[in-house]
Amino acid sequence: MNKKVAVFRKEHFNAAHRLFNPAWDEKQNDAVFGKCNNPNYHGHNYELEVKVVGEPDPETGYVFDLKKLSDIINENVLEKLDHKNLNLDTVYFENINPTAENIVIVIYEILREKIDEKFDLQIRLYETERNFVEYPV
Amino acid sequence: MNKKVAVFRKEHFNAAHRLFNPAWDEKQNDAVFGKCNNPNYHGHNYELEVKVVGEPDPETGYVFDLKKLSDIINENVLEKLDHKNLNLDTVYFENINPTAENIVIVIYEILREKIDEKFDLQIRLYETERNFVEYPV
Amino acid sequence: MNKKVAVFRKEHFNAAHRLFNPAWDEKQNDAVFGKCNNPNYHGHNYELEVKVVGEPDPETGYVFDLKKLSDIINENVLEKLDHKNLNLDTVYFENINPTAENIVIVIYEILREKIDEKFDLQIRLYETERNFVEYPV
Amino acid sequence: MNKKVAVFRKEHFNAAHRLFNPAWDEKQNDAVFGKCNNPNYHGHNYELEVKVVGEPDPETGYVFDLKKLSDIINENVLEKLDHKNLNLDTVYFENINPTAENIVIVIYEILREKIDEKFDLQIRLYETERNFVEYPV
Amino acid sequence: MNKKVAVFRKEHFNAAHRLFNPAWDEKQNDAVFGKCNNPNYHGHNYELEVKVVGEPDPETGYVFDLKKLSDIINENVLEKLDHKNLNLDTVYFENINPTAENIVIVIYEILREKIDEKFDLQIRLYETERNFVEYPV
Amino acid sequence: MNKKVAVFRKEHFNAAHRLFNPAWDEKQNDAVFGKCNNPNYHGHNYELEVKVVGEPDPETGYVFDLKKLSDIINENVLEKLDHKNLNLDTVYFENINPTAENIVIVIYEILREKIDEKFDLQIRLYETERNFVEYPV
Numbered sequence: 056m057n058k059k060v061a062v063f064r065k066e067h068f069n070a071a072h073r074l075f076n077p078a079w080d081e082k083q084n085d086a087v088f089g090k091c092n093n094p095n096y097h098g099h100n101y102e103l104e105v106k107v108v109g110e111p112d113p114e115t116g117y118v119f120d121l122k123k124l125s126d127i128i129n130e131n132v133l134e135k136l137d138h139k140n141l142n143l144d145t146v147y148f149e150n151i152n153p154t155a156e157n158i159v160i161v162i163y164e165i166l167r168e169k170i171d172e173k174f175d176l177q178i179r180l181y182e183t184e185r186n187f188v189e190y191p192v
Numbered sequence: 193m194n195k196k197v198a199v200f201r202k203e204h205f206n207a208a209h210r211l212f213n214p215a216w217d218e219k220q221n222d223a224v225f226g227k228c229n230n231p232n233y234h235g236h237n238y239e240l241e242v243k244v245v246g247e248p249d250p251e252t253g254y255v256f257d258l259k260k261l262s263d264i265i266n267e268n269v270l271e272k273l274d275h276k277n278l279n280l281d282t283v284y285f286e287n288i289n290p291t292a293e294n295i296v297i298v299i300y301e302i303l304r305e306k307i308d309e310k311f312d313l314q315i316r317l318y319e320t321e322r323n324f325v326e327y328p329v
Numbered sequence: 330m331n332k333k334v335a336v337f338r339k340e341h342f343n344a345a346h347r348l349f350n351p352a353w354d355e356k357q358n359d360a361v362f363g364k365c366n367n368p369n370y371h372g373h374n375y376e377l378e379v380k381v382v383g384e385p386d387p388e389t390g391y392v393f394d395l396k397k398l399s400d401i402i403n404e405n406v407l408e409k410l411d412h413k414n415l416n417l418d419t420v421y422f423e424n425i426n427p428t429a430e431n432i433v434i435v436i437y438e439i440l441r442e443k444i445d446e447k448f449d450l451q452i453r454l455y456e457t458e459r460n461f462v463e464y465p466v
Numbered sequence: 467m468n469k470k471v472a473v474f475r476k477e478h479f480n481a482a483h484r485l486f487n488p489a490w491d492e493k494q495n496d497a498v499f500g501k502c503n504n505p506n507y508h509g510h511n512y513e514l515e516v517k518v519v520g521e522p523d524p525e526t527g528y529v530f531d532l533k534k535l536s537d538i539i540n541e542n543v544l545e546k547l548d549h550k551n552l553n554l555d556t557v558y559f560e561n562i563n564p565t566a567e568n569i570v571i572v573i574y575e576i577l578r579e580k581i582d583e584k585f586d587l588q589i590r591l592y593e594t595e596r597n598f599v600e601y602p603v
Numbered sequence: 604m605n606k607k608v609a610v611f612r613k614e615h616f617n618a619a620h621r622l623f624n625p626a627w628d629e630k631q632n633d634a635v636f637g638k639c640n641n642p643n644y645h646g647h648n649y650e651l652e653v654k655v656v657g658e659p660d661p662e663t664g665y666v667f668d669l670k671k672l673s674d675i676i677n678e679n680v681l682e683k684l685d686h687k688n689l690n691l692d693t694v695y696f697e698n699i700n701p702t703a704e705n706i707v708i709v710i711y712e713i714l715r716e717k718i719d720e721k722f723d724l725q726i727r728l729y730e731t732e733r734n735f736v737e738y739p740v
Numbered sequence: 741m742n743k744k745v746a747v748f749r750k751e752h753f754n755a756a757h758r759l760f761n762p763a764w765d766e767k768q769n770d771a772v773f774g775k776c777n778n779p780n781y782h783g784h785n786y787e788l789e790v791k792v793v794g795e796p797d798p799e800t801g802y803v804f805d806l807k808k809l810s811d812i813i814n815e816n817v818l819e820k821l822d823h824k825n826l827n828l829d830t831v832y833f834e835n836i837n838p839t840a841e842n843i844v845i846v847i848y849e850i851l852r853e854k855i856d857e858k859f860d861l862q863i864r865l866y867e868t869e870r871n872f873v874e875y876p877v
Binding site for chain 2: 531
């Protein structure tokens with residue numbers, strides 16, 4: 056009988072971004088993105104929760120060593136996003152808008168390649184305490 | 193290929209309420225509802241989390257503009273519940289007890305009519321930091 | 330050589346209240362107190378922090394046993410305010426408005442009589458996460 | 467027509483523990499468990515969230531009286547784990563490692579026997595703000 | 604007999620910034636400011652606590668109407684800093700580095716002119732949950 | 741004209757401890773320390789806030805580089821207390837009880853030697869969310 060447990064690790068990073076669609080004129084961008092369309096950027100303290108689901112190893116009692124999970128997140132996600140301008144300093148948002156929705160998909164896809172397929176993976180990202188996203192659903 | 197993302201918006205409101213069943217006598221109400229049956233009411237700071245699930249719009253990167261979601265919650269829920277006596281000042285709890293369970297169902301039903309059917313919707317309501325509810329499951 | 334240390338205990342209570350000045354007409358009360366003047370009351374989860382300052386007892390290492398401080402707060406403050414209507418169910422707000430400022434002074438005066446004079450005492454009261462008060466300064 | 471609602475109660479306890487596998491030598495235990503393998507133990511403030519899912523009772527509006535749920539958790543879980551050494555003072559971790567994963571399974575199994583089968587049950591356990599687990603998934 | 608009470612209002616804003624000293628070369632800026640010297644900026648969710656000290660008005664029970672205090676902060680501080688690039692979009696940081704220390708002094712000086720001299724004023728600013736500042740001391 | 745600003749850095753550590761007075765018999769220890777006198781220890785997640793007061797350096801805008809402050813706390817405090825048994829694994833509590841009051845004094849005295857005298861220093865220590873201490877006052 057298997058007992059699947061979810062384990063969660065929370066990390067944070069700080070970044071600047073600007074929301075706009077380059078195919079639109081300024082008026083339309085302002086109408087849709089408002090203050091988030093500031094051409095000089097604004098920023099956030101992002102809180103990142105990574106959920107990994109699997110069976111505890113009988114020898115360790117761990118589903119996934121959270122110290123190792125923290126290391127994987129730091130090396131593969133925070134190294135690339137922390138203290139960065141998401142629009143200018145990363146390859147991920149050259150052609151897509153760095154909304155919380157798109158950032159959470161990017162983070163999932165980065166981590167999905169680093170975490171063994173036998174584990175389920177889900178990401179929650181807080182842009183502020185009151186605005187957050189989760190992927191996949 | 194569709195990528196569904198959940199987006200969450202957190203709002204808060206303050207309200208007074210009293211828990212009791214008018215079909216019961218005082219003794220039975222006290223036994224079941226204890227201090228919550230104070231006939232002069234007591235109150236809470238309610239924290240409300242609204243979860244909307246859908247696919248990000250390729251032009252905006254938004255599943256649902258959280259500023260618009262906040263406006264919908266404010267106009268349709270907070271206008272009616274914030275700084276109110278839930279028993280006396282609202283139509284929703286004339287015949288049902290304003291427990292957290294019933295409040296969360298009422299909020300869901302109000303918002304379900306305002307959010308397009310293509311989006312899934314779920315509500316979490318904190319009555320205190322230690323007591324909270326979620327609907328639907 | 331004395332080493333004064335501050336110790337803090339946090340408690341919470343829920344209550345209903347209404348803000349208004351009975352000497353004023355409805356128009357003036359609405360202008361000053363707005364939604365807080367709802368005649369049917371509204372409510373809050375109050376978070377209460379009690380700070381006691383003194384020297385640690387060399388035999389115990391305690392300034393003040395926080396379990397005993399919790400008991401004193403529960404018996405003398407929470408018993409009287411928790412799950413109450415501050416305007417109707419208490420003697421403290423018969424002639425004064427139950428603003429956070431007046432509530433924190435009332436709580437200080439109740440506790441000042443129960444805590445030995447050799448200890449300094451200060452109270453912080455959160456009406457919401459974003460509105461709070463402290464007394465004395 | 468049934469309307470299932472989830473209700474949550476949050477409790478906390480403090481405990482000491484040590485992570486190690488008695489079948490391994492010291493070197494292997496240090497490599498896997500690091501600082502958590504301190505033979506003199508370390509400790510945590512555990513935050514425990516218990517989720518119960520069912521239909522609100524039409525007479526009370528409650529799925530499950532959260533005061534009663536709190537009593538059940540206190541009598542059956544906190545009495546046995548709070549202010550304890552999980553390795554030495556409990557029967558649960560005589561043969562298994564007190565990792566968060568194993569603790570959350572133990573708590574689930576204790577509570578599953580005390581909560582009527584008609585209710586679904588899920589447990590979330592925070593070992594720190596940044597490390598937490600959930601069972602079942 | 605006067606009874607001074609402190610009242611606090613908490614607001615938040617999001618902004619981008621870069622820390623560097625234009626009189627220094629890149630090597631020195633990197634040594635001192637590290638990742639905070641990213642020329643493309645990074646950002647934060649700033650949490651702002653404004654403390655006003657005075658005597659409660661006997662007619663209202665308010666030291667300072669927190670709704671009005673919120674309006675003053677919004678009009679005079681958040682309008683100028685929220686969703687801005689502190690280095691490029693504001694007059695305040697043309698010649699000084701937008702460290703948390705300098706931001707909190709700027710906010711104090713803006714608000715000191717808008718709050719009557721009879722009230723004491725103190726500002727606390729959280730750059731992250733773990734890094735924050737207070738002025739004056 | 742000098743402008744003193746307070747800067748704060750928050751860190752955390754986990755530890756086990758036991759409260760008792762070796763000069764007392766078991767009965768007296770139980771009466772005073774209750775569950776905290778468990779001879780097998782219990783534990784906490786301690787949150788530590790270090791406040792340093794001084795004037796911002798005109799060249800950097802920093803009172804004290806919080807990255808350096810974090811390093812000082814880690815090397816001098818967390819290295820010695822994190823994942824330790826405070827009674828058995830440290831020199832500080834061989835002859836004094838590891839109450840929050842005594843721990844906060846120990847941490848202050850360690851850091852006071854590492855932080856230049858021109859800066860004022862104050863420590864706040866959370867043993868739980870609801871019990872915390874501050875030194876000096």
